[in-house]
Amino acid sequence: MKRSLLLFVCLPVVALLNAQRETTLTLQLKDTQTTISRHIYGHFSEHLGRCIYDGFWVDPAMNIPKKDRIRLDVVAALKRIRIPNLRWPGGCFADEYHWRDGIGERSKRPKMINTHWGGVTEDNSFGTHEFLELCALLGTEPYIAGNVGSGTVEEMSKWVEYLNADGDTPLTRLRKGNGRDQPWKVRFWGVGNESWGCGGNMTPEYYSGEFRRYATFARNYPGASLKRIAGGANSADYNWTEVLMKSIPHNMMWGLSLHHYTVPTGRWNQKGSATRFDEKEYFNTMKNCLFMDELVTKHAAIMDRYDPGKRVALVVDEWGIWTDVEPGTNPGFLYQQNSLRDALIAATTLNIFNNHADRVRMANLAQTVNVLQALILTKGADMLLTPTYHVFDMYQQHMDARLVPLKITAPDYISGTQKIPAVNASASLDAKGRLCITLVNIDPQNNMTIHTPLPGTGYRNINGKLLHSGAFTDVNSFEHKTKVTPVAFKGAQLKAGELTVQLPPLSVVSLLLD
CATH class of the missing domain: 3.20.20.80 (Glycosidases)
Known part of the structure; x- marks a missing residue:
């Protein structure tokens, strides 16, 4: 059957002339017993x-x-x-909230002082019924x-x-x-x-x-x-x-x-x-x-x-x-x-x-x-x-989806005498057999080339998105809401049973192989 790959990446724009460093990601595709809740x-x-x-x-x-x-x-x-x-x-x-204060006619609900957070007075207009209505609108489970x-x-x-x-x-x-x-x-x-x-x-x-x-x-x-x-x-x-x-x-x-x-x-x-x-x-x-x-x-x-x-x-x-x-x-x-x-x-x-x-x-x-x-x-x-x-x-x-255990061999990100792994990842298979891989490069200077062997899987096509910006301090502000927002990405290849991703500095990548 025809297979396609959907890719999402988020990263800030850092000069792509930085050093290229090699990372190997090995997936245990036959050991998928655990579900990622x-x-x-x-x-x-x-x-x-x-x-x-x-x-x-x-x-x-x-x-x-x-x-x-x-x-x-x-x-x-x-x-x-x-x-x-x-x-x-x-x-x-x-642990200072008493649920009966937040039910019934709102005008009659007693007020309270939020002693933990700012000392403000709350009118209890948002209580149990309001929270559970919010959860219903969200289609989410409440956790009380x-x-x-x-x-x-x-x-x-x-x-x-x-x-x-x-x-x-x-x-x-x-x-x-x-x-x-x-x-x-x-x-x-x-x-x-x-x-x-x-x-x-x-x-x-x-x-x-x-x-x-x-x-x-x-x-x-x-x-x-x-x-x-x-x-x-x-x-x-x-x-x-x-x-x-x-x-x-x-x-x-x-x-x-x-x-x-x-x-x-x-x-x-x-x-x-x-x-x-x-x-x-x-x-x-x-x-x-x-x-x-x-x-x-x-x-x-x-x-x-x-x-x-x-x-x-x-x-x-x-x-x-x-x-x-x-x-x-x-x-x-x-x-x-x-x-x-x-x-x-x-x-x-x-x-x-x-x-x-x-x-x-x-x-x-x-x-x-x-x-x-x-x-x-x-x-x-x-x-x-x-x-x-x-x-x-x-x-x-x-x-x-079902967790795919993995092993990653990557360079370190070094600062002075300290070092931490530059790349981290996780992977899963969904009910349709599609493979999702998420990758993070925390190194602010160096590109990473990720090699992932996928022999016999038959994956062929890659599509993607990219979230990038100029610096790790960049934010979305009310004056510029889309400074850090997804765009199209073309930085991954499937060839001869191997997935290769050019992972830029300060980036997060999500791959979906179908």
């Missing part, structure tokens, strides 16, 4: 800054297409990349984080019942009175958030007991078997994972979370700018990004000792780059621009998750709109797509 491509929307209010949920007087107060241009953009799940209401906010830090077992239990129970109970009558007859049947539930920190400053031993208690009363209802997710480790806290895996019955938890952010400087008190950085800081940022592979490997190894059948998923439900806020913005709103560097971080991290798909079965980029490594930035009625958005668009082919 689409839920790895999930997202996160906290009541933080302008993510919910003035992001998804806008002033009723704003003259843009919307349903109720949900802005539909944002919904349409996210539908295009098929986001599989959306985590809400936090984050740290989840319950309040363990300042809440009660009863409070979470009743929230699950309100959302998932049918029949005649006081809570189902309350839900119906608020306009929803049928249960939503929400499956994904986080039992607390960052319980080692803002969620209660607990020890792992104490939290393990709390999880068992809360999970016991977070009931399954017909058609709504819960996937309970335990609040896992902060970055390299391997003891936290050890204690939870040892203390919590594995049939009580579907997943165990992990949070890790890429901080350019490695210092939380002065993280570095989102747009003004030199190559030394760029190198350090990419080195910190690649630490995710070590983290996932080590946490997964601990989980393997207690759960060799890999029943419990590793859920990296907060990840991304965290920089200093943009000058002149509220420091509690965590608004940062999004550069080509961030696209390289997103692509590299998604490659890491894909290659660990036997254990990593869910992840959530922080955050969707206007906060941290956002996919979308808004300014009044205006909006733009960030370079990170385009990476998620390019990587869609991996969703629910």
Whole structure:
């Protein structure tokens, strides 16, 4: 049969007269037993800054297409990349959120102070019904984080019942009175958030007991078997994972979370700018990004000792780059621009998750709109797509495809006495037998020639797209929204059973072979 190849590439324009360096990629096409869950491509929307209010949920007087107060241009953009799940209401906010304050007639809902993020007063106009309407518009699964830090077992239990129970109970009558007859049947539930920190400053031993208690009363209802997710480790806290895996019955938890952010400087008190950085800081940022592979490997190894059948998923439900806020913005709103560097971080991290798909079965980029490594930035009625958005668009082919294990031999990217791998990759086969390969070259000076033997596969034709710009600091701004945007690419060849790709500096490549 005729075969074709669809190729997407994102890179900044760097002089193509740079040195050519050789990389070999070997694919194990006969070993495709692991599925890359689409839920790895999930997202996160906290009541933080302008993510919910003035992001998804806008002033009723704003003259843009919307349903109720949900802005539909944002919904349409996210539908295009098929986001599989959306985590809400936090984050740290989840452990001070009381769900009953966000239901019923909006004018009667009590106001609250968001003590974690900017000290602003929220009117609770965006609550449970509004969030689940947003998920319905997006065609995505809701992932709700319950309040363990300042809440009660009863409070979470009743929230699950309100959302998932049918029949005649006081809570189902309350839900119906608020306009929803049928249960939503929400499956994904986080039992607390960052319980080692803002969620209660607990020890792992104490939290393990709390999880068992809360999970016991977070009931399954017909058609709504819960996937309970335990609040896992902060970055390299391997003891936290050890204690939870040892203390919590594995049939009580579907997943165990992990949070890790890429901080350019490695210092939380002065993280570095989102747009003004030199190559030394760029190198350090990419080195910190690649630490995710070590983290996932080590946490997964601990989980393997207690759960060799890999029943419990590793859920990296907060990840991304965290920089200093943009000058002149509220420091509690965590608004940062999004550069080509961030696209390289997103692509590299998604490659890491894909290659660990036997254990990593869910992840959530922080955050969707206007906060941290956002996919979308808004300014009044205006909006733009960030370079990170385009990476998620390019990587869609991996969703629910079968992982193709690979081995890559590539040069190092060297800065002073330090070095990191210059190229990373992942690959998958979809239900139609099409092969997707995603490649990242983080080296800012050198081209890479990628050689991939594909004997006997019969692939012939190559089509492609390219996302490029002049520097790793380039961004999409409201004055120039398409500075970093895809264009046609012709830099790959199939000849004599070998795929050859000329991978420019600072580039992300996605290949689809059919």
